[in-house]
Amino acid sequence: xxxxxxxxxxxxxxxxxxxxxxxxxxxxxxxxxxxxxxxxxxxxxxxxxxxxxxxxxxxxxxxxxxxxxxxxxxxxxxxxxxxx
Numbered sequence: 415x416x417x418x419x420x421x422x423x424x425x426x427x428x429x430x431x432x433x434x435x436x437x438x439x440x441x442x443x444x445x446x447x448x449x450x451x452x453x454x455x456x457x458x459x460x461x462x463x464x465x466x467x468x469x470x471x472x473x474x475x476x477x478x479x480x481x482x483x484x485x486x487x488x489x490x491x492x493x494x495x496x497x498x
Contacts (some may be wrong), residue, residue, distance in 0.1 A: 441467035 423430050442464035454460035462468075 439469065441470075488498055 426482040445465070445467045451460045458465045
């Protein structure tokens with residue numbers, strides 16, 4: 415079932431990107447409009463609108479690229495490594 419969902423989403427990558435961008439925009443708008451920064455703990459929270467939404471997206475992007483680099487740097491191997 416999950417494999418079918420992944421295949422379905424792979425076939426519609428542009429739609430996934432659009433919905434992802436909409437989700438990020440909604441998070442930024444919500445943090446600007448709906449979050450009270452009166453009791454912020456850091457300067458960035460209080461003065462940069464949507465800081466935590468942008469921070470989380472940036473963190474995810476960095477994590478994805480690091481994992482991709484780490485996998486290609488030697489962790490990943492060919493599929494028939496243990497075969498024959």
